[in-house]
Amino acid sequence: xxxxxxxxxRWLPYALIAPQMxxxxxxxFLPAAQCLYQSxxxxxxxxxxxxxxxxxxxxxxxxxxxxxxxFRVTAVFSFLVAILxxxxxxxxxxxxxxxxxxxxxxxTLLIWPYAVAPAVAAVLWxxxxxxxxxxxxxWLTSFGIPWDPLxxxxxxxxxxxxxxxxxxxxxxxxxxxxxxxxxxxxxxxxAAIDGAGPVKRFVTIVFPLLSPTTFFxxxxxxxxxxxxxxxxxxxATGGGPGQATQILVYKVYADGFKxxxxxxSYAQSVVLMVILITLTVVQFRYVERxxxx
Amino acid sequence: MIENRPILTFxxxxxxxxxxxxxxxxxxVTFVAxxxxxxxxxxxxxxxxxxxxxxxxxxxVLSQGxxxxxxxxxxxxxxxxxxxxxxxxxxxxxxISLLSAFAIVxxxxxxxxxxxxxxxxxxxxxVEVRILPTFKVVSDLHMLDTYAGxxxxxxxxxxxTFLFRQFFLTIPDExxxxARIDGAGPMRFFWDxxxxxxxxxxxxxxxxxxxxGWNQYLxxxxxxxxxxxxxxxxxxxxxxxxxxxxxxxxxxxxxAMLAMLPPALLVLLTQKWFVKGLVDTEK
Numbered sequence: 001x002x003x004x005x006x007x008x009x010r011w012l013p014y015a016l017i018a019p020q021m022x023x024x025x026x027x028x029f030l031p032a033a034q035c036l037y038q039s040x041x042x043x044x045x046x047x048x049x050x051x052x053x054x055x056x057x058x059x060x061x062x063x064x065x066x067x068x069x070x071f072r073v074t075a076v077f078s079f080l081v082a083i084l085x086x087x088x089x090x091x092x093x094x095x096x097x098x099x100x101x102x103x104x105x106x107x108t109l110l111i112w113p114y115a116v117a118p119a120v121a122a123v124l125w126x127x128x129x130x131x132x133x134x135x136x137x138x139w140l141t142s143f144g145i146p147w148d149p150l151x152x153x154x155x156x157x158x159x160x161x162x163x164x165x166x167x168x169x170x171x172x173x174x175x176x177x178x179x180x181x182x183x184x185x186x187x188x189x190x191a192a193i194d195g196a197g198p199v200k201r202f203v204t205i206v207f208p209l210l211s212p213t214t215f216f217x218x219x220x221x222x223x224x225x226x227x228x229x230x231x232x233x234x235x236a237t238g239g240g241p242g243q244a245t246q247i248l249v250y251k252v253y254a255d256g257f258k259x260x261x262x263x264x265s266y267a268q269s270v271v272l273m274v275i276l277i278t279l280t281v282v283q284f285r286y287v288e289r290x291x292x293x
Numbered sequence: 294m295i296e297n298r299p300i301l302t303f304x305x306x307x308x309x310x311x312x313x314x315x316x317x318x319x320x321x322v323t324f325v326a327x328x329x330x331x332x333x334x335x336x337x338x339x340x341x342x343x344x345x346x347x348x349x350x351x352x353x354v355l356s357q358g359x360x361x362x363x364x365x366x367x368x369x370x371x372x373x374x375x376x377x378x379x380x381x382x383x384x385x386x387x388x389i390s391l392l393s394a395f396a397i398v399x400x401x402x403x404x405x406x407x408x409x410x411x412x413x414x415x416x417x418x419x420v421e422v423r424i425l426p427t428f429k430v431v432s433d434l435h436m437l438d439t440y441a442g443x444x445x446x447x448x449x450x451x452x453x454t455f456l457f458r459q460f461f462l463t464i465p466d467e468x469x470x471x472a473r474i475d476g477a478g479p480m481r482f483f484w485d486x487x488x489x490x491x492x493x494x495x496x497x498x499x500x501x502x503x504x505x506g507w508n509q510y511l512x513x514x515x516x517x518x519x520x521x522x523x524x525x526x527x528x529x530x531x532x533x534x535x536x537x538x539x540x541x542x543x544x545x546x547x548x549a550m551l552a553m554l555p556p557a558l559l560v561l562l563t564q565k566w567f568v569k570g571l572v573d574t575e576k
Contacts, residue, residue: 003466007399007479016396017408019389023449028415031426038426092312095305102306108564109313114571115556116320117508117526120549123533124319127326127542135322138338169316174568198301227421231510235530249421253511256425265425272422280417 032273039266057267066243067251067268074247077161078225085165086217089172090210094202096173097180107177114170118163118228122236125163129155149237153244156237160245163236164229172217179213180206219283226275248272320553327351327547334542350547358528365528366520368548375507375524375552378443382506383499385448391491394457395483399469416451420512428515438519447512452574453498460494461487497570500563504556525552 039057041050061067096106113121128136131148140147149155183206191201207214230249233239239246239254246254249272256265326334328347333340355372358365365371396402397409420427427446436442464487472482488495513524523531529552532545560567 003398003462003469006401007469007473007482009400009479012479013396013400013402013405016392016400020393020412020449020454021408023389023445024411024415026430027427027446028418028423028449029411031423031430032418034426034429035423088312092309095309098305099302099309106309106313108561110316111564111567112557112560113316115504115508115560116553117510117556119508119510119526119530120552121319123529123545123549124323126533127546128319128322133335133337133339133542135338135341166316166319171571174571178572198298227419230421231526234510234514235533252422253424257515262425269422269425273418276419276422277417 035266035269035273039263039270041266042263053263057263058271061264061267061271069243070246070248070251073157073243073245074226077157077164077229077245077247078222080161081164081168081225081229082218082221084161085168085221086172086176086214088165089169090176090214092169093173093176093180094206096177098198103177107174110173111170113167114174116167118167118231119235121167122160122163122232122234125159125166126236129159129162151241153241156241156245160229160232160236163232164225167232168221168224172221175213175217176210179210183209216283219279223276223279223283226272226279248275323546323549326543327550329543331541331543334546346543350543351551354544354547354551365531366523368525368528368551370521371523371525371528371548372551372555374440374443374522375526376555377440378509378513378524379503379506381440381444382447382509383502385444386450386453386502387495387498389448390450390453390457391488391495394454394461395487397454398458398461399479399482412449412451412454414451415449420446424511424515431516437516438522442516443509443513443522443524444506447506447509450502453502456494456498456573457491460491464490493566493569494573497566497573499570500559500567501570501574503559507556528552 040052040054042053042057043050092106092110096103096110099106116124126134128134129147129149131137131141131150137147146152147155149159187205187209188201191205196204226247227249229247230253233245233247233250234253237245239250248268252265252268252272255261255268259265322341325341325343326339327350329340329344330346333344354368356367356369358367393408393412397405431437431442431446434442436445468486469482472486477485507524508526509524510526510530513527514530517523517527520531525548529545529548532548533540
C-alpha cells in the first residue's frame, strides 16, 4: 500500500529516520557483523591472540557433546512449553468463552502474570519448589514423591518449564479468547441444531477455525522458549544441575561471559541467529497469507 | 450460550476457578512470605496465612536493601532505576518509531526500501543472540553502569515502527492534501494531525513497552556492576545469589512483590488499552 499524498524534501526524511538508523547500526548491525566475523576466529581468553580458522568453530560445535546435549534440552524445553502452555491456555479460554457472561472476570484474573518479569517468575517458583522450604515441594514429599530440583536434572527441567508456562499463560489465553470470540456464533448454533454436542462442535468446527491463532501462538511460544526464557533459566537454575537446563541461549552467555570461550560463543550466536531468522520468516509468511480452511 | 447444560457450566466454572487459583498460588505464597519473619519462612511447611511483619519488611527493603550476606542498594533506589529505564525505553522507542514511520510513509526518498528492511531485520536479532559483541560495543562507548547504557541499546524497535506505519497508512490521504493546500509543512502536519490521531496507538504501545522495559533482565545484568545502578529485577537475582542458608527469603519476597506491583497494576487498571496494545503489536 502506498500513499498518494506525499511531502517533498531533500533532507527531512533522512533526518527523521536518522535516530532509528543510528541506533540500529551501532547496536544491531555492528554487533551482528562482529558476530559473523569473529565466529571464524579462535581467540585466547584475553583477546590478545587471534587466529583465523574458517569454520572450525562451527565444526567443533557440532562435534561437541555438550552442545548437542544443549540442543536436545532446548528441543525438549520448547516442545513442552509450546505444547503444554498452549493446551492449558486453550482449555481455559474455551471454558471462559463458554461461560461468556463471566468471561471478563476470568480474563482479569488471568492476564496479570503477563506483567511479571520472567526472572521474578523464576524466583517465585524456585521458592515454591525449594526442597527445604518450598510449600509445593513439601506437598510433593508428603505424597511420597521425591523432589529435589537442585540436584535432580529432570526436576529442575520441570521447574523451569512450569515457570515458563505460568509466565506465558496470559498471553496465550488472551489470543485464544480473542480467536474464539471472533468465530461466528451462527456456525456453532447451526451445528447445535443439527445435534452436535459441545465436544463434537469443538473438534469439528471451533478447533479448525482457530488454526491460524494456534499456529501463530506456536511460533511465538517457540521463539519465547528459545530466547526470552533466558531470565528464567538464569534466575532459577543457572543452567544446572550439571547441564540439565542449559538451553542454547544460556550456553552462549555461559561460554562467552563465564567460560570465556569467545570463538565458540560467537559461533553459537550465529547458529541461534539462523534459527531465529528461520522462525521469523515462517511467522511472517504465515501472517501475510493467513492460512485458513 | 447455545444450549442450557447446567452440569457442563458448573464444571467449566470449577475448572476455571482451579486454574485461576493455581495461577495465583505463587503470588499468594510470595505475599504471605513477605509478611513473615525470616525464621518463620524457614519452617517446613511455612505458614499459609499472612503474618504481622508486612510493613516492617517493606520499609526495611525499601530503605536499606534486603540481605545481610550480599550488599545491595535499597530497593527504593532499584525501583527508581527500573522506573527511569522503563520510561526512557518506552518513550524513546515511541519517539524514534513515530519519526521513522512518518518518514517511510510520507516521503519517497532514496534508500527507503533499504531503511525499511534494515528495521525489519532487527526483529530477528534480539539482544540475547548477540550478547558478546553488543556488550563490547557498549563497553567501548563507556556506557556501562549508566542510564544511557541501560536504555539506548534497547530503544530501536521494529515492532513499534511497523505498528505506526500500519496506522499511518490508514490515515486518509485527503488530510495530507488539505494540509498541503493550506500551506502546512510536513512537520506541522506531523504535530497537528498525525500525532493527535495516533494517540490511542501511542497509549496502548506505551503500556506494552513500559512493561517490557521494567522487566528487562539480561541487558541490565550485563551492563550494571555498580549496585546503585541495579534494577529491581536484577536486585532480586543478586539477593538470592548469596547461597541458600543466608538468604532472607521474607525480604527477597517483599522485593519480588515490589518488582511485580507497578507493571501488574498498570495491566489491571488499563486492561482494555493493554489488550489492544498486545494484539496490535503482533499484527
